Amino acid sequence: MDIPTPTARAAVLVARRIFPETLARLRQHFDVDSNDADEDWGQEELIRRLQGKTGVLLTGTQRVDAALLTACPRLRIAANMTVGYNNFDVAAMDAAGVVGTNTPDVLTETTADFGMALLLAAARRVTEAERFLRAGQWTRWTVDLMAGAEVHGTTLGILGMGRIGQAIARRGAHGFGMRVLYHNRRRLDAATEQACRATYVDKATLLREADHLMLVLPYTPENHHTIGAADLALMKPTAVLVNLARGGIVDDAALAEALRQRRIAAAGLDVFEGEPHVHPGLLQVPNVVLTPHIASATLRTRRAMADLAADNLIAYLTEGRVLTPVNRPPQPRT
Numbered sequence: 001m002d003i004p005t006p007t008a009r010a011a012v013l014v015a016r017r018i019f020p021e022t023l024a025r026l027r028q029h030f031d032v033d034s035n036d037a038d039e040d041w042g043q044e045e046l047i048r049r050l051q052g053k054t055g056v057l058l059t060g061t062q063r064v065d066a067a068l069l070t071a072c073p074r075l076r077i078a079a080n081m082t083v084g085y086n087n088f089d090v091a092a093m094d095a096a097g098v099v100g101t102n103t104p105d106v107l108t109e110t111t112a113d114f115g116m117a118l119l120l121a122a123a124r125r126v127t128e129a130e131r132f133l134r135a136g137q138w139t140r141w142t143v144d145l146m147a148g149a150e151v152h153g154t155t156l157g158i159l160g161m162g163r164i165g166q167a168i169a170r171r172g173a174h175g176f177g178m179r180v181l182y183h184n185r186r187r188l189d190a191a192t193e194q195a196c197r198a199t200y201v202d203k204a205t206l207l208r209e210a211d212h213l214m215l216v217l218p219y220t221p222e223n224h225h226t227i228g229a230a231d232l233a234l235m236k237p238t239a240v241l242v243n244l245a246r247g248g249i250v251d252d253a254a255l256a257e258a259l260r261q262r263r264i265a266a267a268g269l270d271v272f273e274g275e276p277h278v279h280p281g282l283l284q285v286p287n288v289v290l291t292p293h294i295a296s297a298t299l300r301t302r303r304a305m306a307d308l309a310a311d312n313l314i315a316y317l318t319e320g321r322v323l324t325p326v327n328r329p330p331q332p333r334t
C-alpha cells in the first residue's frame with residue numbers, strides 16, 4: 001500500500017510586525033517566518049530572509065526590484081500592506097512571473113477622513129494654536145488670535161482623482177459645501193463627476209483657482225516633483241496644500257521656502273521625501289502640520305489592510321487566485 005507523502009507547506013515571510021490574529025491565520029496555511037521584532041531589515045537582509053519563500057507580506061518601504069527577484073527564484077507573490085505600490089518594479093515582476101498585490105478600498109474612507117483632518121488643522125491653525133497654549137502664551141483674548149483660513153464654502157482642488165480623491169471630493173462637496181475642481185490623468189465619467197460634484201480642469205487652472213489643494217495621486221517617476229516652486233507660485237497666497245500621496249510628489253525644499261515666505265498660507269503633510277527624514281526647512285516653519293504617514297492609521301483599517309494582504313497570499317498560494325493584483329504576469333512562476 002502506498003503511504004501518501006505529506007505535501008510540503010509553502011513558506012512565506014511576513015517582513016514587518018503585523019497583528020497576531022492575521023499571523024495566526026497565515027500560520028494555518030503556511031510555514032511563516034515573521035519579523036515580530038519589527039526590525040528595519042535592509043534590502044540584503046530581506047533577500048536573505050526570502051530564501052526558499054514563495055510569498056512575502058511587506059510594506060511600502062521594502063522594495064521588490066529586479067535584484068531581489070533574481071536572488072529569490074522561488075518567490076511567486078509579493079503582497080503589499082499598502083494601497084500605493086511604488087516599492088514594486090512592476091515591469092521586473094511581470095518579466096519574472098511574480099504577482100504583486102495592494103490594499104485598495106479598505107482604506108479609502110479612513111484616508112479621506114484624514115485628508116480633511118489635515119486640511120482643517122492646517123487652515124484653522126490647530127497644532128500651532130495648541131503649541132501656543134502649551135507654551136503658556138495664551139494670556140488674553142484678542143480679536144484675531146490664531147485667525148485662520150475658511151474651509152467651508154471655498155474651492156477645493158484635488159490632484160489625482162482615484163478612489164481616495166473621490167472620497168475627499170464627496171466630503172468637500174456634500175459636507176463642507178465646497179466647489180470641487182480636479183485634475184487627473186484621465187477624466188472621470190459624467191456619472192462619477194456628478195456624484196462627487198467635481199469639475200475637471202487643467203493643472204494650471206486647478207493651482208490658480210483652488211483655495212485649498214489636496215494631493216492624492218500615486219507616485220511614479222513621471223510624478224516626481226509634480227508640485228515644485230513654479231507650481232507653488234501659481235497658487236493663491238491664502239491657499240493650504242495637503243499632501244496625502246507620497247513623498248517625492250512635492251519638492252519639499254521648495255515647499256518649505258514657499259511656507260517660509262508665506263507664498264502659500266499653510267500646508268498639511270503626511271508624507272515626505274526620504275521619510276522618515278523630514279526636510280529641516282519644514283520643521284522650522286510654524287504654518288505646517290506634520291504627521292508621520294498615518295492617514296490610514298485607525299486600528300480597524302490597519303487590520304483590514306493586513307487581512308487583505310494575508311488573504312491575497314492565501315488565495316494565490318492555495319488556489320491560484322488573486323484578490324487585488326497590481327499586475328498579471330504573462331507567465332506566472334509556479
Ligand SMILES: O=CC(=O)O
Nearest residue numbers: 081082083084296
Ligand atoms: O501610504 C499608504 C498606502 O499606500 O497605503
